[in-house]
Amino acid sequence: MSSVKVSVCVPVYNVEKTLEKCLDSILNQSLKDIEIICVNDGSKDSSLSILRKYEKLDNRIVVVDKKNGGLPSARNAALNIAKGKYVGFVDSDDYVEPNMFERLYEEAEQKNSDVVICGANIFPEEPRAVQWYYDCLSPRERFYEEYVPELLFEDVDTSPFIWRTLIKRSLIEDNNLRLDEEVMLGEDKAFQAKVYPKAKNISVISDKLYNYCWYNPESMMGKVDQVVSDTKGRKHVKLVLSIANNSDFDAKEVFLFCKWSIPFIYADFIVVENDIRVELAQKLVEAWNKIGYQRIKYNLDQWIRDEFDYFEEIAKKSKNRPKMSVILSAQSMGNTFIRHLQELGEQSIKNIEIIVINNGIDVDKWHTLEKMIKTDSRIRVYNTxxxxxxxxxxxxxxxxxxxxxxxxxxxxxxxxxxxxxxxWYTYANDKGLDVCGCRANYTGTFAAHAGEIYVSVDSENGINSILRSNIEHVIFSKKVLKNIMSSMKPVFDFTGNLCIVNALLNTEKAGMYSNNAFIGKDRWKKDWISTESCQWFIYNVRTLIEEAINKNKYEVVDYLYGLLDCEPIKSMILNNTRMYATSPLENPDGQNSQGAIVNELYRIMSIYPAEELFDKGIYSEYDSVKLLTELVLERQNYLNAI
Incomplete structure (x- = not known):
């Protein structure tokens, strides 16, 4: 191999589906004087075999096989043996344009640039990425003769993403720069914070030379985005601390760093659990103060100073693990959300956490919620x-x-x-219950719906009382909910009812708190749900009936058959088949004709011999056959109309 112009570093971990396309795009570069350093980071699939195959095909490929250490570790392993004048990076679930490294190399040589930054295309198109990705990866062309901190902390189009940069290797080696292996999310930006300040000339070009797979459920980023947790917040704290602790900022850099990092961390920090939040806040406040926050704070906008004050207040709190988690859906509460959140805060039970699921509230409610977050540290907010x-x-x-x-x-x-x-909590905890209902009263006409979906419950103890409760009349142990949620399919409007049933099937520790705790109210009842909702609802009913029969819990079987027989649910299922939902011409293959739902109902009827259910006092009161007959007729009417 002639003198290597660019070392291309490719970290590899369980990417057998995308690796060949990635490697082919690098091998087909118009710039031929490159080396391709592929670091297998302990893959468990066939990635290493693919690398070995390509290694034999082209001597420019160098394969390093190591134990799993994470993305920064894999990139460092490549840097340790790189020989090129410049270093570039490609992630193994992405691919590059044929002229990428030639274009970057020529730009670096012509302008004697230590760093060259380019743009990128985004795929897949569906689901669509948030606008930030498009803004970030569509840079405007410019050139800097020296480092300016705006590149790191203000300009959205130059940071993060190390794979759209070409870096002179002497800059890396002369300053002994490596990625921080403790930073597993945002490691790109942490490394750029080390590299950019050392660079003399920095080129930014608008060419989109890289193709970035923004949505890959198998990638590390994809898994972080899919899992609902406070992991992102914790990892982003490590990123901010890494930059703060490894930088020598002047006043302008302190200002820009705080202007970026405080809101950046706040967005993810508000979902972190209390004990961890206290510990992280202490580290953050110490780091911000150490670099000079107090000297520049009055140059920051008031809302950023307010967020810093929030971190400072959290840092003063003591660790206190909550005994109960209360979950609120901000959007489903609508206009009453703030009022209900305030009422919850007034409850005498203080050692709780209040988890707010923000699924799209309006700006005014968000501003009010933010004020409450800063005055009640029990509130955690998950912004979906x-x-x-x-x-x-x-x-x-x-x-x-x-x-x-x-x-x-x-x-x-x-x-x-x-x-x-x-x-209510004290009763459930003292009794050691996994599922604890309470006496349920309803106001208004809602009480008249007894015998339909929801049944007004008296103080009678036992599983029947809990079965006929709504979800706000039941406390669950976290243990039983964690066990059952993985088996639940999406059923939308009936999630609460089936969650109760599933919990009761998975514990023997269920009981009723005989006092009133919560007064229900009228609720709007739908008369139509989607085909998918119908199908998953009946699927869940069938699987729960099967489980209840296997566990000899026939009161649950009785309840589930009754659920199918109640008028509101029958109406929703039947209305879903009627042609006002969608035109037959739009669905020539009979979609929305409820074929799958009819099949599920047949399966429910064949689960257990009817005469044995009659003997157990189940099924005889219910007319599921009538529902099935009506569904078949509706389906036939639909097909006849095509």
Missing amino acids: PSHITFEKEISSGIDLAIGKYIYFYTGEGKFVDQHALEN
Whole structure:
């Protein structure tokens, strides 16, 4: 190989599906004087075999096989053996344009640049990435003869993403620069914060030379985005601390760093659990003060200073693990959300965490919520990356919760008094219950719906009382909810009911708190849900009936058959098949004709011999056959219309 102009560093971890396309795009570069250093970071799939195959095909490929250490570790392993005049990076689930490294190399040589930054294309198109990606990866062309801190902390189009940069290797080696292997999210920016200040000439070109897979569920970033947790917040704190502790800032850099880092951390920090939040806030406040926050704070906008004050207040708190997690859906509460959040804050039980799922509230409510966050440290806010279903809101809250017990505060009513939740929790905890219902009263015409979906419950103890409760009349142990949520399919409007059933099937520790705790109210009842919702609802009913029969819990079987027989649910299922939902001409293959739902109902009817269910006092009162017949007729009408 002639003198190497560019060393291309490729970290590899479990990317057998995308690796060949990535390597082909690098091998086909118009710049031939390159080396391709592929670091297998402990892959468990066939990635290493693919690398070995390519290694034999082209002597420019160098394969390093190491134990798994994470992305920064893999990139460092490549830097340690790089020989090129310049160093570039390509992630193994992405690919590059044929002229990428020739264009970057020529720019660096012509302008004697230590760093060259380019743009990138984004794929896949669906789901669509948030606008920030497009802004970030569409840089405007410019040239700097020396480093300016705006490149790191203000200009959105030059940081992060190390794979769209070409760096002179002598700059890296002369300053002994490596990626911080403790920073597993945002390691690009942490490395750029080391590199950019050392650079003499920096070129920014508008060419989009890289193709970035922004959405890959198998990648590290994809998994972080999918898992609902405070992991992102914790990892971003490490990023900010790494930059702060490894930099020698002047006053302007302190100002820009604080202007960027305080809001950046705040957005993810508000979802972090209390004990971890206290510890991280102490480290952050110390780091910001150490670099000179107090000297420049009055140059910052008031809202940023308010956020710093929030961190400072959290840092003074003591660690206190909550005994209960209360989950609220901000969007589903609508205009009453803030009022219900205030009412919850007035409950006498103080050692709780309040997890707010923000699935898209308006700006005014968000500003009010922010004020409450800063005055009540028990509030944690999860801002969903996109709109999600109610079922996903529930599972997101469960993933975040750390309390022994979990309560879903829907806002469909109110607590009877300020001690209601504390007394209810105390009863459940003293009895060691996994599922604890309370006496349920309803106001208005809602009470008249008894016998349909929701049944007014008296103080009778036992599983039947809990079954006929709504979700806001039940406290769950976190243990039982974690066990059942992985098996629940999305059912939207009926998630709460089936969650109760599933919990009761997975514990023997269920009981009723005989006092009133929560008063329900009228709720709007839908008369139509989507085909998908219908299908998943009946699927869940069938699987729960099968499980209940296997566990000899026939009162649950009775309830589930009754659920199918109640008029509101029958109406929703039947209305879904009618042609006003979608035109037959739009669905020539019979979609929305409820074929799948009819099949599920057939399966429900064939689960257990009818005569044995009759003997157990189940099924005889219900007319599921009538529902099935009506569905078949509706389906036939639909098909006849095509």
